[in-house]
């Protein structure tokens with residue numbers, strides 16, 4: 046029996062389970078806040094009714110949305126960052142779709158992030174993780190589990206900002222450098238962006254964005270349910286909307302796991 | 305070697321190929337037009353720049369969108385139709401994600417649709433197809449290939465309306481009744497909606513919408529590249545955005561096929 050036939054059987058029997066790794070998109074979705082002196086923010090999500098089984102459409106309900114490309118659980122394409130702006134295959138409508146289904150490595154940093162909201166995952170920690178769980182290979186996602194999805198309903202906790210700025214966990218500069226050496230497909234987190242809250246002050250600023258996209262690689266943010274995935278073995282599905290010249294897209298990230 | 309490990313190997317080697325079954329989303333995306341006396345239309349897609357490596361964000365580019373739930377390549381949830389409005393798991397954020405990855409049956413109607421834009425796929429034609437290709441099973445998609453995606457760049461051809469209304473191929477009433485008997489997961493087409501252009505005059509009106517959603521099943525419209533899929537054997541990935549109480553969603557539909 047070939048692989049796709051086995052996959053079909055497994056999906057229909059439930060032996061292969063589909064895990065929802067996306068948060069609800071709506072007016073309460075927490076969004077990135079940037080310093081107003083240097084940048085405009087992405088607007089709050091709005092959902093507008095067109096009709097609801099009534100006067101202006103008797104049998105149907107539907108809505109339109111005001112929706113930022115980088116809202117909620119979302120995908121960052123290389124064109125999101127100046128370092129990746131010239132890749133001809135660097136927008137969500139030009140990336141090779143082969144990359145939208147790929148193996149995932151899940152690095153459990155939940156204890157460290159609970160103890161220190163500014164926790165950074167480093168190259169050394171990744172090397173130690175590989176010793177225990179196996180090598181991170183070319184073309185695979187690396188996902189930082191922090192269980193930050195528990196704060197999705199509470200923007201203040203999710204963004205965790207005070208007078209010194211946002212405090213959320215993320216990658217160190219050498220973490221992303223190491224993943225680029227390993228030719229990882231991309232990097233995902235459970236916080237509002239792929240970078241740590243304090244990353245605007247790193248060198249380079251926002252190293253996940255800067256280095257991933259400079260290398261024509263991808264980012265994922267606001268992922269949920271990573272606590273339900275094994276360290277290795279899940280297949281991650283991240284199909285951004287095919288927005289014309291889109292720099293990113295909200296995404297219904299899914300994981301396939303063996304039950 | 306287990307199924308997901310084989311899938312990982314196949315994806316990375318290219319032995320399993322990911323086919324993009326979505327059209328570009330942008331201001332030129334063709335949209336449904338309804339009779340203005342009875343209904344409001346979904347608005348044209350707009351893409352608005354927030355910043356582009358400039359004054360209001362030095363390192364990054366991003367946009368926000370005005371985007372209808374039923375725009376371009378999209379997913380119809382049961383709550384889209386009055387017949388499905390009471391299912392507690394009938395909105396895009398409450399459907400079991402297990403259903404977002406499922407086997408597909410692709411019915412080639414490209415010759416018939418080229419010869420007659422009002423072509424309807426019937427129950428008898430489905431039964432004849434099953435004799436040749438195998439049974440349509442519970443939990444599987446049934447996709448009507450018409451190669452209508454060749455008209456995606458030309459809304460007039462895509463919608464094909466004249467003074468007697470739109471003329472595009474779709475399912476007959478007994479086609480959808482038969483699929484509901486077979487417990488298919490849903491029905492997808494390459495035209496602007498799941499129903500034929502003339503379906504407003506069928507009994508019941510819009511039978512695909514009416515009957516699919518009455519049975520808590522799903523629809524897909526404006527699919528592309530179905531000519532690249534085998535009649536049986538592809539795995540279809542259709543993960544709608546997790547819009548709060550969403551009646552549907554633009555979707556980056558993908559198919560996995562064995563090369």
Ligand SMILES: Nc1ccccc1C(=O)C(=O)O
Nearest residue numbers: 077115121237238239251364
């Ligand atoms: N860090 C950023 C700085 C500027 C713009 C966006 C971001 C994101 O994190 C994002 O992609 O959500």
Ligand SMILES: Nc1ccccc1C(=O)C(=O)O
Nearest residue numbers: 105336374380496497498510
């Ligand atoms: N046929 C319709 C009638 C009313 C509203 C929407 C539709 C669709 O086809 C759709 O879901 O795109």
